Amino acid sequence: MRIGVLGTGMAGRAIGSRLVELGHEIRLGARSAGNPGSLDWLRQAGGSASAGTFADAASFGERIFNCTAGMHSLDALGAAGAENLAGKLLVDVSNPLDYSGGALPSFAVSNTDSLGEQIQRAFPDARVVKSLNTMNNAVMVKPALVPGEHVVFVCGNDATAKQEAADLLGQFGWPDERILDLGDISAARGTEMYLALWLRLWGAIDATHFNIAIARA
Amino acid sequence: MRIGVLGTGMAGRAIGSRLVELGHEIRLGARSAGNPGSLDWLRQAGGSASAGTFADAASFGERIFNCTAGMHSLDALGAAGAENLAGKLLVDVSNPLDYSGGALPSFAVSNTDSLGEQIQRAFPDARVVKSLNTMNNAVMVKPALVPGEHVVFVCGNDATAKQEAADLLGQFGWPDERILDLGDISAARGTEMYLALWLRLWGAIDATHFNIAIARA
Numbered sequence A, B: 001m002r003i004g005v006l007g008t009g010m011a012g013r014a015i016g017s018r019l020v021e022l023g024h025e026i027r028l029g030a031r032s033a034g035n036p037g038s039l040d041w042l043r044q045a046g047g048s049a050s051a052g053t054f055a056d057a058a059s060f061g062e063r064i065f066n067c068t069a070g071m072h073s074l075d076a077l078g079a080a081g082a083e084n085l086a087g088k089l090l091v092d093v094s095n096p097l098d099y100s101g102g103a104l105p106s107f108a109v110s111n112t113d114s115l116g117e118q119i120q121r122a123f124p125d126a127r128v129v130k131s132l133n134t135m136n137n138a139v140m141v142k143p144a145l146v147p148g149e150h151v152v153f154v155c156g157n158d159a160t161a162k163q164e165a166a167d168l169l170g171q172f173g174w175p176d177e178r179i180l181d182l183g184d185i186s187a188a189r190g191t192e193m194y195l196a197l198w199l200r201l202w203g204a205i206d207a208t209h210f211n212i213a214i215a216r217a
Helices: A010-021 A036-045 A054-060 A070-080 A115-122 A137-141 A159-172 A185-205 B010-021 B036-045 B054-060 B070-080 B115-122 B137-141 B159-172 B185-205
Strands: A002-006 A025-030 A049-053 A063-066 A089-092 A127-131 A152-156 A179-181 A210-216 B002-006 B025-030 B049-053 B063-066 B089-092 B127-131 B152-156 B179-181 B210-216
Touching (some): A002 A010, A010 A025, A010 A036, A010 A137, A049 A054, A054 A070, A089 A115, A115 A127, A127 A185, A152 A159, A185 A210, A185 B179, B002 B010, B002 B054, B010 B025, B010 B137, B025 B036, B025 B054, B070 B115, B127 B159, B152 B159, B152 B185, B159 B179
Parallel strands (some): A002 A025, A089 A127, A152 A179, B063 B089, B089 B127
Antiparallel strands (some): A127 A152, A210 B210, B127 B152
């Protein structure tokens, strides 16, 4: 499958590399085609990998991952082009973390709205599924790095899109029973605001390879 | 030990009853001494239990639990009296959930502040520890209701107060290794905003007896 991955940070590169490993054709998208992060990634990613602008990656992909920094996601998706996102699964991995205030980030959007919802509203023809934003990028694509029955969340307004996202998560190594459907895209409020707890857990655990599991009666 | 429990809702009554069962002397506090919830609780709680106003309960207790509804916690603690809270452990179980907008609550405070921090600022001589606010009230006081290595969080500015809180959590049944110290009281932002995820998990799991565990490498 041809997949466009927007964003050349840690998450975009990890997801891009894993999808190449799984046999997909990946195009990594950045603000400019000659982005140093893209070129560095291309050297490691191997044969079927390519890189270009956000629009190049979005038009190439049958499915799209948004791995851009949350503060810039709406701009990046605008540059990708609504026409290149229309009708496609758009897995939104971003978090609206604003680091401008110092070490502890705040949320650029939270409480009664979320970045996932903003993206779905701005690109109504894209089929947005929020997922994978609740953990370290290495764990996203190789959940077996962390033992135990830890979980990944999906939410979105399109049930078929959630199934397509779950299929990709399954390829990453997530068993069906550990993919939790939280409902419509407004559940992105919960998975994005969870980052405030995640950041403090990161500090308390002093390691990035962790995730939450749901214990139930 | 004499413990004051502020609030006659589900959490206050569950915590009050469990503390009576553990052999402590409990006074439940409400806006008025003749609160129907208090009287109903008194009939069930047995010998060492008593009830009164917020001030009665706070002056009685060597340690205090704030189990009032988050929207009213600052008022309730004001009625309890700063002088009755000074120097004491104040375990803050509240969440600033505002249900006035409809079925899905929003947060009255979030992102760059939290109710835990507001309480600590308003009552600087109280030793505030945020805890237990991330789960159903039955699970708070009997963690064995849910199998597995699920966790409870503590945060606060006073290390001794956190140890006192952990001792009470231990009496409820929380083993030391499942009591996670997230740092100072600003970590309350994370545990309070987690409620947005908790509410969606509640919907997805369709049961209240659940909690999160931390899987780690």
